[in-house]
Amino acid sequence: xxxxNVGIIGFGTVGAGTVEILTKNRxxxxxxxxxxxxxxxxxxxxxxxxxxxxxxxxxxxxxxxDVIDDPDIHVVxxxxxxxxxxxxxxxxxxxxxxxxxxANKALLAESGQEIYQAAEHYGVSLAFEASVxxxxxxxxxxxxxxxxxHIHTTxxxxxxxxxxxxxxxxxxxxxxxxxxxxxxxxxxAEDPPTLDVDGIDAAHKLAILMSIGFGSAVxxxxxxxxxxxxxxxxDIRFAGEFGYCIKLLAISxxxxxxxxxxxxxxxIPKDHIMANVNGAYNAxxxxxxxxxxxxxxxxxxxxxxxxxxxxxxxMDLARQxxxxxxxxxxxxxxxxxxxxxxxxxxxxxxxxxxxxxxSVLDSPGxxxxxxxxxxxxxxxxxxxxxxxxxxxxxxxLVMLTHEARESNVQKAVSLIDxxxxxxxxxxxxxxxxx
Amino acid sequence: xxxxNVGIIGFGTVGAGTVEILTKNRxxxxxxxxxxxxxxxxxxxxxxxxxxxxxxxxxxxxxxxDVIDDPDIHVVxxxxxxxxxxxxxxxxxxxxxxxxxxANKALLAESGQEIYQAAEHYGVSLAFEASVxxxxxxxxxxxxxxxxxHIHTTxxxxxxxxxxxxxxxxxxxxxxxxxxxxxxxxxxAEDPPTLDVDGIDAAHKLAILMSIGFGSAVxxxxxxxxxxxxxxxxDIRFAGEFGYCIKLLAISxxxxxxxxxxxxxxxIPKDHIMANVNGAYNAxxxxxxxxxxxxxxxxxxxxxxxxxxxxxxxMDLARQxxxxxxxxxxxxxxxxxxxxxxxxxxxxxxxxxxxxxxSVLDSPGxxxxxxxxxxxxxxxxxxxxxxxxxxxxxxxLVMLTHEARESNVQKAVSLIDxxxxxxxxxxxxxxxxx
Numbered sequence: 001x002x003x004x005n006v007g008i009i010g011f012g013t014v015g016a017g018t019v020e021i022l023t024k025n026r027x028x029x030x031x032x033x034x035x036x037x038x039x040x041x042x043x044x045x046x047x048x049x050x051x052x053x054x055x056x057x058x059x060x061x062x063x064x065x066d067v068i069d070d071p072d073i074h075v076v077x078x079x080x081x082x083x084x085x086x087x088x089x090x091x092x093x094x095x096x097x098x099x100x101x102x103a104n105k106a107l108l109a110e111s112g113q114e115i116y117q118a119a120e121h122y123g124v125s126l127a128f129e130a131s132v133x134x135x136x137x138x139x140x141x142x143x144x145x146x147x148x149x150h151i152h153t154t155x156x157x158x159x160x161x162x163x164x165x166x167x168x169x170x171x172x173x174x175x176x177x178x179x180x181x182x183x184x185x186x187x188x189a190e191d192p193p194t195l196d197v198d199g200i201d202a203a204h205k206l207a208i209l210m211s212i213g214f215g216s217a218v219x220x221x222x223x224x225x226x227x228x229x230x231x232x233x234x235d236i237r238f239a240g241e242f243g244y245c246i247k248l249l250a251i252s253x254x255x256x257x258x259x260x261x262x263x264x265x266x267x268i269p270k271d272h273i274m275a276n277v278n279g280a281y282n283a284x285x286x287x288x289x290x291x292x293x294x295x296x297x298x299x300x301x302x303x304x305x306x307x308x309x310x311x312x313x314x315m316d317l318a319r320q321x322x323x324x325x326x327x328x329x330x331x332x333x334x335x336x337x338x339x340x341x342x343x344x345x346x347x348x349x350x351x352x353x354x355x356x357x358x359s360v361l362d363s364p365g366x367x368x369x370x371x372x373x374x375x376x377x378x379x380x381x382x383x384x385x386x387x388x389x390x391x392x393x394x395x396x397l398v399m400l401t402h403e404a405r406e407s408n409v410q411k412a413v414s415l416i417d418x419x420x421x422x423x424x425x426x427x428x429x430x431x432x433x434x
Numbered sequence: 435x436x437x438x439n440v441g442i443i444g445f446g447t448v449g450a451g452t453v454e455i456l457t458k459n460r461x462x463x464x465x466x467x468x469x470x471x472x473x474x475x476x477x478x479x480x481x482x483x484x485x486x487x488x489x490x491x492x493x494x495x496x497x498x499x500d501v502i503d504d505p506d507i508h509v510v511x512x513x514x515x516x517x518x519x520x521x522x523x524x525x526x527x528x529x530x531x532x533x534x535x536x537a538n539k540a541l542l543a544e545s546g547q548e549i550y551q552a553a554e555h556y557g558v559s560l561a562f563e564a565s566v567x568x569x570x571x572x573x574x575x576x577x578x579x580x581x582x583x584h585i586h587t588t589x590x591x592x593x594x595x596x597x598x599x600x601x602x603x604x605x606x607x608x609x610x611x612x613x614x615x616x617x618x619x620x621x622x623a624e625d626p627p628t629l630d631v632d633g634i635d636a637a638h639k640l641a642i643l644m645s646i647g648f649g650s651a652v653x654x655x656x657x658x659x660x661x662x663x664x665x666x667x668x669d670i671r672f673a674g675e676f677g678y679c680i681k682l683l684a685i686s687x688x689x690x691x692x693x694x695x696x697x698x699x700x701x702i703p704k705d706h707i708m709a710n711v712n713g714a715y716n717a718x719x720x721x722x723x724x725x726x727x728x729x730x731x732x733x734x735x736x737x738x739x740x741x742x743x744x745x746x747x748x749m750d751l752a753r754q755x756x757x758x759x760x761x762x763x764x765x766x767x768x769x770x771x772x773x774x775x776x777x778x779x780x781x782x783x784x785x786x787x788x789x790x791x792x793s794v795l796d797s798p799g800x801x802x803x804x805x806x807x808x809x810x811x812x813x814x815x816x817x818x819x820x821x822x823x824x825x826x827x828x829x830x831l832v833m834l835t836h837e838a839r840e841s842n843v844q845k846a847v848s849l850i851d852x853x854x855x856x857x858x859x860x861x862x863x864x865x866x867x868x
Contacts, residue, residue: 034769137579145571148745335468
């Protein structure tokens with residue numbers, strides 16, 4: 001084998017980053033791989049726009065099938081995004097015996113099972129380091145350095161846009177809408193950034209991490225998803241007074257036979273190792289039965305970090321091809337997956353601590369009414385902040401609870417919201433990482 | 435191949451952890467590897483003491499050569515530590531065509547070149563994830579997920595004992611001697627913990643990280659080493675007033691053709707992602723030309739985390755053996771290493787910012803004398819704290835500088851130390867991560 005040839009489908013942000021690295025770091029890549037890695041074709045509907053990287057025009061094509069059908073291409077890199085078309089191209093490439101690299105988290109989260117099985121069926125490798133955490137090699141860690149462990153906990157800050165918004169709300173005390181508007185104007189967020197702020201993107205990534213951790217495709221639909229759109233600067237400030245900060249977390253916890261799987265805003269202590277993860281950075285906290293707590297931190301998106309992950313996957317495949325291997329490891333890194341399958345705990349059975357913010361009339365007896373309802377639902381209060389200052393005739397009543405059950409919390413807060421002393425909708429934030 | 439057999443030399447802390455994981459996680463290991471991994475022999479001079487793990491007595495031997503000469507053993511795991519004997523065993527095992535796993539950072543740092551070359555000569559694999567950062571898979575990240583990058587900066591908190599001591603000094607305001615004494619009494623530190631607190635252990639690990647990053651064995655001798663023994667609670671408190679904390683850092687920076695390589699206490703900003711790395715935890719900050727900043731965090735030592743890294747290496751080799759591979763990747767993960775070699779910058783040529791603490795008489799003109807000498811050596815002052823309170827007739831004069839040259843700093847401070855207004859030895863701490 002005198003070198004390996006790569007074809008890319010999708011010449012957008014990550015595609016341009018990938019091309020840039022393959023070009024600029026050509027020397028170190030071949031020094032590490034032991035083989036030349038050559039970019040042979042790039043397919044995109046738009047082959048006119050300047051991507052800011054020098055590229056031979058002869059490599060460009062508007063037909064994805066030109067890449068897939070090229071007999072000299074060993075590795076097909078899918079960076080077009082989207083679901084149906086991307087899946088079709090990936091499956092066709094595998095059918096032709098080509099290895100596939102993809103950064104498509106939505107596709108893997110929603111159709112992973114079909115794609116993982118196709119890779120095994122055709123005996124080709126599927127690599128997707130870039131699908132979670134941008135340039136952070138967390139998939140490599142799960143497949144490699146942590147592989148001797150049962151993974152008990154996964155807790156990720158996996159969406160850079162949400163983390164940027166929360167960081168600015170925290171640091172500058174600004175309301176959600178204003179920060180989002182500025183982020184959109186600065187080109188830092190989609191307009192509207194629905195998939196980001198509603199927790200969908202983080203849940204896609206959590207599904208992929210869980211699938212590798214447990215060796216079996218996790219159903220994205222079963223993951224609980226709650227976004228950051230309801231958070232107020234008040235909540236962030238009160239959390240701070242209790243010694244916490246608020247992050248959008250993607251959490252999975254192995255309770256033994258059953259798994260928590262949930263994405264929602266959560267309070268973590270200010271001295272937690274994840275508390276300093278700000279702006280566009282991502283971080284993944286993993287807990288294994290022997291390794292204990294590990295954290296991986298880095299830029300979670302963007303042309304250069306994500307391109308770094310894509311190229312590391314290409315290099316890994318290039319080494320395999322040099323060694324004459326087809327599929328040294330199945331996509332989920334379990335040669336014989338556990339038979340038990342994966343069972344997700346319904347959200348209502350969650351047990352954790354909670355933060356509540358009630359908007360109440362500043363009148364006697366309110367605390368007793370509310371704490372009565374909480375007590376009836378086996379929710380015990382750990383601490384309370386009651387602020388005297390009135391906002392539109394009401395005052396915030398803020399509390400932290402000891403561990404309680406989600407179903408009880410939902411019932412209790414719904415009863416409390418019906419009290420005539422309540423002046424607005426209540427806020428519930430779960431507390432993690434104590 | 436119906437399974438792979440492992441022999442361990444050295445049944446100490448990490449050996450016991452390795453045995454425990456191979457036993458307790460047997461099922462997940464074979465599910466991920468696709469092969470049974472069987473422990474076949476354990477050699478140690480002491481085969482009587484209870485290690486707290488159930489082990490078949492028939493596996494135990496006092497002769498390391500029993501492991502090395504066993505034709506059924508595929509992987510030899512060296513966990514005895516020490517230099518000469520360990521090297522001899524590793525080389526003999528390789529000569530017999532066995533793959534080797536080691537956690538021996540001192541050996542790799544001091545005789546790496548010889549061992550890396552032997553692995554290539556005999557065509558066997560050498561794995562050493564456990565040699566740096568305990569259970570943190572940072573070597574895997576350098577060999578894998580970051581491999582598309584030139585590594586520009588490595589900045590590690592690599593010695594858990596020193597970090598524990600500094601964390602307690604910081605959190606409790608205690609003096610160095612007292613914390614060390616308690617750590618020794620609690621069994622958390624060797625007596626005396628020289629290799630830890632003098633920066634030797636961290637320099638061993640830095641040499642290994644640099645060797646993989648640059649594809650060529652780095653000479654441990656050329657790394658600058660300075661320990662934490664001179665730090666006082668005052669320094670930690672003053673650092674805090676400037677917004678910094680103090681960590682023992684192992685730093686390498688690629689200046690283009692020449693590399694910084696140094697271990698010393700350093701001040702980093704309190705909001706730096708490495709600032710919350712406390713107690714026995716380790717963390718490694720890596721900066722690549724495309725991936726940007728990455729951090730890997732976890733327990734840096736101990737039976738279970740280090741055992742986790744050892745077993746992940748064994749699993750990697752087990753997969754290779756199943757696939758019929760001998761040495762898919764050379765030890766330093768460069769098939770054709772860069773020819774230029776590695777050049778370490780002499781410490782005196784370092785350019786960075788500095789913290790100075792001078793012990794001076796509380797008399798007029800002192801600041802002007804000192805700042806005069808600094809100015810003559812092109813060292814400009816960024817900020818100053820002068821405390822009125824006298825300690826033994828002297829007051830601390832504390833300052834931060836702008837970027838200056840190490841040789842000038844050493845000359846200036848040596849001149850200042852000769853002034854008659856100085857009442858004690860001055861302290862110099864370098865400032866990083868701004």
